[in-house]
Amino acid sequence: MNGFVELARAAAGARQERPGVPLALATLVRVDGSSYRQPGARLLVDAEGRILAGAISGGCLEGDVATRAAGVCATGRAIRLRYDLRADLETIWGFGAACDGVAHLLLEPLTDWRWMAQAEAIRGRRHGGAVVTMLDADGGGATAALLDGPAQSGRWHLWHESARSVGEAGLHALAATAQHTAQASLHPVPEQAMAFVEPLVAPIALHLVGAGRGAEAFAHFAALLGWHVTVLDHRPALLSALSLPRGVQTRPVRHLDAVPASLAELPHDGRTAVALLSHVYDVDLAWLMRTLTLPLGYIGVLGSRRRAAQLVEAAEAALAALGTPLTARQRHKLHAPIGLDLGGESPASIALSAIAEIEAVMHARPGGFLRERQSPIHTRTPTPQLRERDGAPTPGNGLLGGALDVPPRCDVTDRSAD
Template identity: 30%
Template sequence: MLDLAEELRHWLEEGREFAVATVVAVGGSAPRGPGAALAVDGTGTVIGSVSGGCVEGAVYDLCREALRTGRSVLERFGYSDEDAFAVGLTCGGTIDVLVAPVTGESPLRTVLGPALSAVAQGEPAALARVVRGPAELLGRALLVRSDGTPEGVLGAHPDLDRAAAAATRALLESGRTGTVDVSASGAERRSPRTGSGQGSHCPGGLTLLVESNVPPPRMIVFGAVDFASALARAGKFLGYHVTVCDARPVFATPDRFPDADEVVVDWPHRYLGRTATDARTVLCVLTHDAKFDVPLLKTALRMPVAFVGAMGSRRTHEDRNRRLRSEGVTERELSRLRSPIGLDLGARTPEETALSITAEIVAARRGGTGVPLTGRKTPIHHESREDGRPAVA
């Protein structure tokens, strides 16, 4: 739902009543993941999407009904070979959709305002909503900020509310959106994509959908070369905060990299040592010059980042590995290096090379193999690990 934050904030400011349908779990292949939302106001205006068109009509009707009754409902949509007229996903997957009214009397409305304001201000915060549990708690919401401070109550047992706040903060710290089961004795994290897992639902526990709002992940591109300009553009398209860093001021200029969020003139290893990174950060080394690469990669391969890749020929790669070993980099650390960077697309131009690199980044993040889907019987979507590294090697 937070992906509709700007529009929903305007609706709240205008005093509109509306209903929000949010994907809370998916099974198999589905167009959109947990957190995807569609909202309908009292006049029938629609924003957002939960399935790319497959079930939007039925979800629209559920939103209208929720506005009429004031009650939240959880509905599952799938595909039925037996019923040709069933509303479902033609891709063969299933989605669970929570439909909740946001009216003057709804508990969600009081929490949603601060949550949407946090998104607008770029403040880290997470919104947790009950998606399974006692009927009277369905759709109840809790807002948790980065310091762990909760706003609102779910109305369950105080121990459950405390467990919910702790579990929500854990997903916020990892920048994840997904479902989690909580009980009075603690919480168990569940899959950020499918929502699968074990846990008690009722009466002793709840299942929450946690939507995290965190700053975009960072992509740091080292080397102010023509490939870097195309990669910065592709990185922005994927939602990264892109930094280009190079020690040469004549090349590292904002005019040469208009799509980058920032351009830094500094020695790459020195900049990497002082800038903020996390488990979602991707590092792309395009300099293929030993005096830059070796000290930079020696630092990078020892950091808990999501991706470290370096450009260069296979001969450059072998020479670089030899130099890194001589600097004390271990085989285990070297195994994290993706070099030559990118998937084998036959890329030639900077734009094609940027596509090759970002394709590998997505595959690493999502657990993909990078091979063509044609003729394969394996799942199209893969589950990702919690630390952002691939679930499939």
């Protein structure tokens, strides 16, 4: 979900290289059963069948969706597609996917890609946001609205007239649910339509304290995941000698009394992780004391169990002396020593174990073997229950308009011929 930066760059490049070839965007709006990708995944294709960016499956659907882009671009009308991956796809597309789910997609002509760049900018500002995609009663739909900011006070940008049918109060209510749950979901709205609403969750911000060899590996793994990475050190020479991926920032912090000010200028919210890698006891202690008092999502300390215990004990004593004893919540976000138990000892292996641990913590997962997980692998987004065509109303969890008189048209296989 939310791979807008890749999509926006690919769309801009395609417009420059092939300005006469229209683009189309596929959005996964609902999943029944098991699926490699979750609602909110997107695929950018063009009218000549090229796959430009993104993914909506493990590779079994992209080709077929791309072949349909020409028709969507020619008519200027979106279609909705339903792929039942539980069937034997060998007889359908010439290969067997062996999946166990049903994927529902909206494929729309992409006449203006700028909203994706705007969405990525909103994510980077870390103050909340949401994207609303409308699914109409005729089997079509469109990306319709973009929220910049918190649900109740953010600014709405309307990209399609269909969003007006929901009304500003309705849009705010939908965004509030998405931001509260941090999950994309479908909601029934007036005029027998559906609204697919997804929050613009801020990217993980990773602050690496210490510019040693391990910092490079940490930065490379984190950059691959699209995290915003900053390397901080009191030794400018080490910072300048690092070989870092594009986009990773460096920042010298020459004195320990400058730690609070440095943190104040960086993200320090629940989507922020700090890894203490300096190998200098006083430096790690200064950063640990300061970060423990902030509402961060993760703090990790590199080193042996004994060294980590010494640091934590010293930090706890210092905070208690200041009248701010360590709380249970603060202890819970502290991971010392850092990382999952993967067994590797090289800088790259240690970085991999730490990045994997941060990823697990940010998704509220234990980080164990998937083969031993008893619950579903992927967290499911709740889908509103709707009134059956000839039955009594059933409870719905949509915020607008209550239950619908008919099931959502997302269930049709392909309305492109209508």
